[in-house]
Amino acid sequence: MQTAVIGGSGYAGGELLRLLAVHPFFHVINVSAHTNAGETITSVHPQLQSYAGRSFMAVDAIDFSALELVFLALPHGESAALIAKIPENVKIVDLGADFRLEDAGQWGKYYGGDHAGAWVYGLPELCAGQREAITKESRVANPGCYATSIVLGVAPAVDIIDVSDIVVVAASGTTGAGRNAKINLIGSEVMSSLTSYKFGGVHQHTPEIEQALSSLSGKKAKISFTPILAPMPRGILSTITAKLTAAVTTESVHALFSKAYENEYFVDVLPLGQMPKTAALTGSNKVQMQVAVDEHANRLIISVAIDNLGKGAAGQAIQNANLICGLHEGAGLSADGLGA
Numbered sequence: 624m625q626t627a628v629i630g631g632s633g634y635a636g637g638e639l640l641r642l643l644a645v646h647p648f649f650h651v652i653n654v655s656a657h658t659n660a661g662e663t664i665t666s667v668h669p670q671l672q673s674y675a676g677r678s679f680m681a682v683d684a685i686d687f688s689a690l691e692l693v694f695l696a697l698p699h700g701e702s703a704a705l706i707a708k709i710p711e712n713v714k715i716v717d718l719g720a721d722f723r724l725e726d727a728g729q730w731g732k733y734y735g736g737d738h739a740g741a742w743v744y745g746l747p748e749l750c751a752g753q754r755e756a757i758t759k760e761s762r763v764a765n766p767g768c769y770a771t772s773i774v775l776g777v778a779p780a781v782d783i784i785d786v787s788d789i790v791v792v793a794a795s796g797t798t799g800a801g802r803n804a805k806i807n808l809i810g811s812e813v814m815s816s817l818t819s820y821k822f823g824g825v826h827q828h829t830p831e832i833e834q835a836l837s838s839l840s841g842k843k844a845k846i847s848f849t850p851i852l853a854p855m856p857r858g859i860l861s862t863i864t865a866k867l868t869a870a871v872t873t874e875s876v877h878a879l880f881s882k883a884y885e886n887e888y889f890v891d892v893l894p895l896g897q898m899p900k901t902a903a904l905t906g907s908n909k910v911q912m913q914v915a916v917d918e919h920a921n922r923l924i925i926s927v928a929i930d931n932l933g934k935g936a937a938g939q940a941i942q943n944a945n946l947i948c949g950l951h952e953g954a955g956l957s958a959d960g961l962g963a
Contacts, residue, residue, distance in 0.1 A: 624948065625652050625689060629682055629705065630696035632656035634798040635718055637668040638937035639694055644673040646955030649692060649944065655682040687713060692948065694940055695719060698801075699827070703739035714947050715762045716745065716940045720827065722764040729830040745943040747952065748775060748887045750839055754946065763943045767828040768935025769793055769850065772861040774835045775890065775910055776927035779883035780876070781840035784865035784923055789836075789844065793861035794851040796901075799931045813854050826850050857932050858901030863925040864917070873916045876923060880914055888953055889934065889942070899928035906930065907960035908938030930960065
């Protein structure tokens, strides 16, 4: 299928290109970048030697009528402005936030600007029927990286917890902050240090997570979410706690989670005693999780790890593209991470 990556100079765009280079069905014929238009792809992504000799294009130079599939890896707010230029028969996976939120008020509060509407939410493992809903559509809103880890971590437990009392502390690698140069992201500032950011419940993934969990549980979900910048390039580790509403044990909750994801190729509920590890997932589209019951506080604790550029962005985008194109959803995707 003739494929384009719009916004190929960013970290998620680069990971998309890496994965698509070996995809058996998607052939990348156009790669655009705004400020890097005209530069060679390998000057920005030296690891992508399979694209040697090719350059980033300006998006205005792309003939979208010649394409079958488009990945949008643009900053939030930019995808919606481009959609009018893309014919309706072209399939699209948007890695940005533009089409994730159903509530225009929430969009205005967390992002600002005009609300573009909502597409099907591209989290196949969310619940029974979500995968089928994705396959029936031609345009998909790829979930956010934090949202992917948190929603999948909570989803099997919505019937045994108070969904209005969910607390999350999650650490992410620096690639999650984008590629633009910022003083607080240079090596001298980041290395050997941890810091919270978007402190006080203002992170833009909050309404996305609450929307998904409210829809799943049929109740108003509410989270208190604190993100942390970790001194590593990629990976997310989310620690989730929620007040229990049922009498359960660590063993029974582990069995519940194992049953919920037993047929999900990209989700691993680890054996009791083994903890998720971000390095184990680098380069992978996998999710690792572990659960425990804190009897002292009567709270459920869930630990979830993903690669923020894999299942949190590019890997999941390709998984969704496979689904809307009628392919096996694992086509072109790695299950095993690189490890330490």
